[in-house]
Amino acid sequence: MAPDFNNTEQAFRHLSDAELRKALLLFRTVGSPTLVRLGKVLMNVALALRIPVGWAIRPTVYAHFCGGETIAESEGTVAQLARGRVHTILDYSAEGKESEKELDATRDEVLAAIDAAQGDERHAFSVFKVSGVAPTPVLRDPGSDPAAWERVKARVAALCGRAAETGGRIFIDAEETWFQGAIDALAEEQMSRLNRERAVVFNTVQLYRHDRLAYLKALTERAQREGWHLGVKLVRGAYMEKEREKAAEAGKPSPIQPDKAASDRDYDAALAWCIDHGVSVCSGSHNVASNALLCELMERAGLEPGDDRVWFAQLLGMSDPISFNLAASGYNVAKYVPYGPIREAIPYLIRRAEENTSVAGQTSRELSLLRAEVQRRKAT
Numbered sequence: 001m002a003p004d005f006n007n008t009e010q011a012f013r014h015l016s017d018a019e020l021r022k023a024l025l026l027f028r029t030v031g032s033p034t035l036v037r038l039g040k041v042l043m044n045v046a047l048a049l050r051i052p053v054g055w056a057i058r059p060t061v062y063a064h065f066c067g068g069e070t071i072a073e074s075e076g077t078v079a080q081l082a083r084g085r086v087h088t089i090l091d092y093s094a095e096g097k098e099s100e101k102e103l104d105a106t107r108d109e110v111l112a113a114i115d116a117a118q119g120d121e122r123h124a125f126s127v128f129k130v131s132g133v134a135p136t137p138v139l140r141d142p143g144s145d146p147a148a149w150e151r152v153k154a155r156v157a158a159l160c161g162r163a164a165e166t167g168g169r170i171f172i173d174a175e176e177t178w179f180q181g182a183i184d185a186l187a188e189e190q191m192s193r194l195n196r197e198r199a200v201v202f203n204t205v206q207l208y209r210h211d212r213l214a215y216l217k218a219l220t221e222r223a224q225r226e227g228w229h230l231g232v233k234l235v236r237g238a239y240m241e242k243e244r245e246k247a248a249e250a251g252k253p254s255p256i257q258p259d260k261a262a263s264d265r266d267y268d269a270a271l272a273w274c275i276d277h278g279v280s281v282c283s284g285s286h287n288v289a290s291n292a293l294l295c296e297l298m299e300r301a302g303l304e305p306g307d308d309r310v311w312f313a314q315l316l317g318m319s320d321p322i323s324f325n326l327a328a329s330g331y332n333v334a335k336y337v338p339y340g341p342i343r344e345a346i347p348y349l350i351r352r353a354e355e356n357t358s359v360a361g362q363t364s365r366e367l368s369l370l371r372a373e374v375q376r377r378k379a380t
């Protein structure tokens with residue numbers, strides 16, 4: 001049975017009174033569309049003019065949504081999550097890199113994150129974005145520069161291979177549709193190479209696309225036919241507006257579902273498909289109903305909450321009531337802990353602020369639970 005996601009004592013036990021008040025203030029701020037729009041403009045101006053912004057961001061949004069500038073600096077966050085039985089997924093934030101030198105540097109940093117997870121049970125998975133280790137023109141069209149494509153393949157093979165050698169598991173994040181064909185090809189190559197004994201490499205399936213439930217089913221059948229273990233991270237998808245705009249500009253049909261209900265329906269159907277077909281799955285979602293459904297599906301299938309084939313994941317600083325209540329009930333839970341230089345994290349932070357503004361239902365839920373916990377502590 002799903003835990004009580006409204007148990008605020010359990011949800012925020014890892015936060016001191018001061019940290020709780022800080023989180024409340026932050027969610028109040030990002031709940032205001034005007035403040036978020038203003039913040040975005042100021043951040044973009046500061047980035048363009050190379051004005052130092054660390055002093056303003058570090059103690060506020062950065063401290064809330066990121067672990068630190070380095071793996072070592074993220075240690076406090078890793079330990080704090082582990083106290084609540086929540087695992088870490090170190091997520092190096094580097095976006096928009098194009099030169100071969102920068103792409104190699106990102107590969108090396110992700111290798112260091114994979115090594116940091118080795119033998120440390122507080123870490124559950126490693127993760128990377130293919131666009132962090134590939135020039136974007138090559139991802140759009142792998143045939144455009146065969147030598148560069150071979151270098152991308154070698155970087156992806158190095159990351160997945162290191163995860164396999166160190167006994168770890170690795171997620172390959174899903175991105176925009178114009179990159180996803182190349183990402184799928186790379187992920188499938190690595191899954192068929194390394195997932196022979198167990199699911200090491202996990203591809204990500206975005207269910208806000210209307211064609212992805214069919215992709216998941218076809219991939220399951222292929223893995224069975226070829227004798228390897230399929231691992232998937234399921235998400236609804238993060239690039240909806242961009243996808244719709246681009247399709248409209250090109251006069252093409254949108255790859256995105258017609259409405260939210262269709263995304264929800266396929267997401268939940270994908271969870272059920274994975275449980276019914278023994279696919280190793282990580283549900284990357286802040287949606288209460290989908291998290292509760294996965295608990296129910298596990299129970300119906302006779303799986304223990306701690307069954308290692310099923311994981312729940314959320315982002316650091318978001319949906320603590322889901323993460324910590326699931327973990328306290330014995331489910332496998334992990335949070336993405338983004339880390340990296342503050343300037344590099346700005347696009348990620350803007351997305352988090354916007355997401356928390358646009359997902360009005362969720363933000364008000366998070367806010368009301370934070371308020372309830374402040375009141376509860378005052379009363380005790």
Ligand SMILES: Cc1cc2nc3c(=O)[nH]c(=O)nc-3n(C[C@H](O)[C@H](O)[C@H](O)COP(=O)(O)OP(=O)(O)OC[C@H]3O[C@@H](n4cnc5c(N)ncnc54)[C@H](O)[C@@H]3O)c2cc1C
Nearest residue numbers: 173174208235236237238259260263284285286287313314
């Ligand atoms: C651990 C983790 C890993 C993630 N990894 C990735 C990744 O690799 N790639 C990626 O793209 N995203 C990733 N995400 C982000 C994710 O895709 C979602 O954007 C985010 O989690 C919000 O969806 P939700 O399931 O939490 O639920 P909800 O808040 O219930 O759903 C919001 C989502 O529903 C969809 N949606 C909203 N309105 C509509 C509409 N009108 N029509 C159709 N669909 C709609 C959109 O996808 C929107 O983001 C990840 C999230 C987590 C927690």
